[in-house]
Amino acid sequence: LCGPISGMIVQPVVGYYSDNCSSRFGRRRPFIAAGAALVTIAVFLIGFAADLGHASGDPLGKGSKPRAIAVFVVGFWILDVANNMLQGPCRALLADLSGGKAGRMRTSNAFFSFFMAVGNVLGYAAGSYSRLYKIFPFSKTPACDIYCANLKSCFFIAVFLLLSLTILALTVVRENELPEKDEHEIDEKAGGGGKSKVPFFGEIFGALKDLPRPMWILLLVTCLNWIAWFPFFLYVTDWMAKEVYGGKVGDGRLYDLGVHAGALGLLLNSVVLGFMSLSVEFLGKKIGGVKRLWGILNFV
Numbered sequence: 001l002c003g004p005i006s007g008m009i010v011q012p013v014v015g016y017y018s019d020n021c022s023s024r025f026g027r028r029r030p031f032i033a034a035g036a037a038l039v040t041i042a043v044f045l046i047g048f049a050a051d052l053g054h055a056s057g058d059p060l061g062k063g064s065k066p067r068a069i070a071v072f073v074v075g076f077w078i079l080d081v082a083n084n085m086l087q088g089p090c091r092a093l094l095a096d097l098s099g100g101k102a103g104r105m106r107t108s109n110a111f112f113s114f115f116m117a118v119g120n121v122l123g124y125a126a127g128s129y130s131r132l133y134k135i136f137p138f139s140k141t142p143a144c145d146i147y148c149a150n151l152k153s154c155f156f157i158a159v160f161l162l163l164s165l166t167i168l169a170l171t172v173v174r175e176n177e178l179p180e181k182d183e184h185e186i187d188e189k190a191g192g193g194g195k196s197k198v199p200f201f202g203e204i205f206g207a208l209k210d211l212p213r214p215m216w217i218l219l220l221v222t223c224l225n226w227i228a229w230f231p232f233f234l235y236v237t238d239w240m241a242k243e244v245y246g247g248k249v250g251d252g253r254l255y256d257l258g259v260h261a262g263a264l265g266l267l268l269n270s271v272v273l274g275f276m277s278l279s280v281e282f283l284g285k286k287i288g289g290v291k292r293l294w295g296i297l298n299f300v
Helices: 002-019 029-047 049-055 066-098 100-126 146-172 183-189 200-209 213-244 254-286 290-299
Strands: none
Touching: 002 029, 029 049, 049 066, 049 183, 049 290, 066 100, 066 213, 066 290, 100 146, 100 183, 100 254, 254 290
């Protein structure tokens, strides 16, 4: 539930307040910085969930660890909220920097998707390396075994890259200044005649009410795509381990091999995503337009 709920609520809210932000640091950069900081906190909570749980009273070894689970769940929710808080303003910043030019916008979206795919590939590749924890020997603790330490080590590397690149981007990239609105425009947005502004959710639902029918169809197809994607993404490794390899959780090596095979499949999926991100415009031209390509790929 975390992903759909946070995506449905956080992205519109962050987008709205980002569009109307008048900070001296820019409209997008404060939200990008806050999102990166929250990701760091969330990753710390998830990575150290077992250690924090043990420090709070969870027993070592097998058995129920309610405190570690609670820390993990809180961290996971924060992570999903932070991801949505980070990605929305990043895409909006690309649109701002494109200056309203469609060609630049298409190129920037293509590279945005491409580098997301690169991140996925690196993440799955790092997760498949079983000795990553040796880079950070302190990650293995009495409460955190090798698998836990590997995950923790992945998080250390991910946070380092995230913070480094975020600081670099926020320092180097300059936002286009938002033109000041005159009093007439402000009055029109407020509804004219001194009326109060439309509340945020009222504005959202008002926009939905005025959407043309093709947009509703597009939204419905996108919704169905995500409904299909989430179960695949969440359960493909477990399904591969149990149904294809015949393994059981914590029982023998077959389950681990199946999980590795499922992760390899997700890695290859990310490779395809990276390829398609850069070639979608070319393929669209070859088969008669992006709309036709989108329709074909939905059936595929």
